[in-house]
Amino acid sequence: MARPDTPAAGAGITVVDGSQTRPLRADARRNRDRVLEAARTAFGAEGSDVSLDEIARRAGVGAGTVYRHFATKEALFEAVVFDRIGELVEEARALSDDPDPGRAFSSFVERLAREGALKRDLVEALAYDGVHLQLGEAPIVRALTDVLAELLRRAQRAGAVRSDISVDDVVALLTGAAYSICHSRADDEQTRRLLAIMYDGLRADRTAEDV
Amino acid sequence: MARPDTPAAGAGITVVDGSQTRPLRADARRNRDRVLEAARTAFGAEGSDVSLDEIARRAGVGAGTVYRHFATKEALFEAVVFDRIGELVEEARALSDDPDPGRAFSSFVERLAREGALKRDLVEALAYDGVHLQLGEAPIVRALTDVLAELLRRAQRAGAVRSDISVDDVVALLTGAAYSICHSRADDEQTRRLLAIMYDGLRADRTAEDV
DNA sequence: CAATATACGGAACGTACGCCCCGTTTGCTA
DNA sequence: TAGCAAACGGGGCGTACGTTCCGTATATTG
The missing domain is CATH 1.10.357.10 (Tetracycline Repressor, domain 2)
Known part of the structure; x- marks a missing residue:
């Protein structure tokens, strides 16, 4: 992993949980699953130094979409x-x-x-x-x-x-x-x-x- | 390590060996030893992802000096x-x-x-x-x-x-x-x-x- | 001590990557 | 179907790092 020196001041980004707030829109839900699946495969095979862009690419989404569901790359890694x-x-x-x-x-x-x-x-x-x-x-x-x-x-x-x-x-x-x-x-x-x-x-x- | 995509086309840099060619100048010899020692310590403690600039700094030399003795970072790592x-x-x-x-x-x-x-x-x-x-x-x-x-x-x-x-x-x-x-x-x-x-x-x- | 090859340092370049921004698209609701 | 909030994508920013370049300094030689 990259140990970013800037501790990623969390903007108001939708976070893992999902309870309490209204359910995700259908496409959002689908994309989130795709990202997780791609991350599972990538991190599993190559460890944490697969780039986030690469994961987004494999999931068929843009990098921004990944960040809408996981605040940082590390959060995605942890989720997996x-x-x-x-x-x-x-x-x-x-x-x-x-x-x-x-x-x-x-x-x-x-x-x-x-x-x-x-x-x-x-x-x-x-x-x-x-x-x-x-x-x-x-x-x-x-x-x-x-x-x-x-x-x-x-x-x-x-x-x-x-x-x-x-x-x-x-x-x-x-x-x-x-x-x-x-x-x-x-x-x-x-x-x-x-x-x-x-x-x-x-x-x-x-x-x-x-x- | 960083797996550079450009395979570092070796310029006419002095390489590890040292035999055959005339002996190194005194300061060159000393710097080479310092670099190796700093690299031993750094790579030993933290592995290959210590930056080359950091090693140069610890050795008290410039980055250019490191490259005069070791063609790439990987070569330095191997030497250690x-x-x-x-x-x-x-x-x-x-x-x-x-x-x-x-x-x-x-x-x-x-x-x-x-x-x-x-x-x-x-x-x-x-x-x-x-x-x-x-x-x-x-x-x-x-x-x-x-x-x-x-x-x-x-x-x-x-x-x-x-x-x-x-x-x-x-x-x-x-x-x-x-x-x-x-x-x-x-x-x-x-x-x-x-x-x-x-x-x-x-x-x-x-x-x-x-x- | 002068002349010169050798070596030095560090600024600069290219690349890769984490992360953010914003104009555009899309699913939901009435 | 119209209107809107939610979500999208991907270009762009800042940073870190490997590597190169070049003007300057220094060891060596006679």
Whole structure:
């Protein structure tokens, strides 16, 4: 992202929400969806440094239209990332009372890593949190952390995962795994191996005696 | 990096080498060293998107001076990264006939991960290879791969590291670990834990039966 | 110390990008 | 269908950055 020095003094622009005010006009609604979809694709494939003009072009709208729906490029990026995180949270919640906590944890770990490996924006958001963005405070991120913590705690209690690690460790590890997978253009076989290594490390019952 | 569309048609600029032609003038030599040192610090701490003007400023020279020694910003970046890789290769070679192959491998893995965690340029170079840069062909990178392969092979033969992984896997894993460590601003304790997890995964003698 | 090749600094150029403005178009309402 | 608020598009502004140019300064040589 570009870290603009001018903090984008928000003009009276229509913002994300949409409640309270009257519903969007039909074309506005349609264009907003198109922009979001184009942004999902672009940010997912190339990360946050796709230009806004490029996204507008792909969405088939003008740049001004994008700004009518999202106050800044960063707001658009956040909207995309929050969407993705929301989907993940939902999946994680569905797993959180699985009778096999070890399996529940491992399948979500794999899900998250694979999703990150495919969607650069996710990795960027998780990794650069606090540097370019400050999305750490967002409720949806909190929700992800919480549900992941729950999965981890249950897996640890069941003895499936080593007990000396925290949610932050898991997130850091997943971020790194996703990063390396998507940047090394790993094929399916290599992806499988990398995830296996990581997961073996996570469940090791011994504490680390060396390294 | 900025991926300039104009491929910087090299004017008759003094290039890295220095052999064959008469030695640099004293001030030129000094400035070149200053630039390299400033670039090491800047690229190491912030990655390749530090501006060239900023590097020149920190080195106490003008932008023109930088270009007299390095044809493009990318060339400067490469010079810094190659330097670092060269140092690592030297260290790896010193370990390559260690009587304990497992320890030799693990200590180099830790060394590389920690170095990457501290030097963003390294992670970037290793990860983005082929995307922004094409440093994969460089002899020094080849040398790193080779010596790492040797360390890995010996560790595997000694039964210290699982046998189903390749050098590429190790590099990808290390890149990811370094990335997550330096971006999550992990403290020493967390760094230790992440490396422990990774290394436990690497030495697991079982093959991955799940995930 | 004079002469000269070498190197220096920083102003200037071209480009890319985030963001805003405004004349024009379009969906909604009566 | 007429009138209007809402929305559109894309040209334009300011900035940042990579790179080049050139008038000036300095190390080197005899």
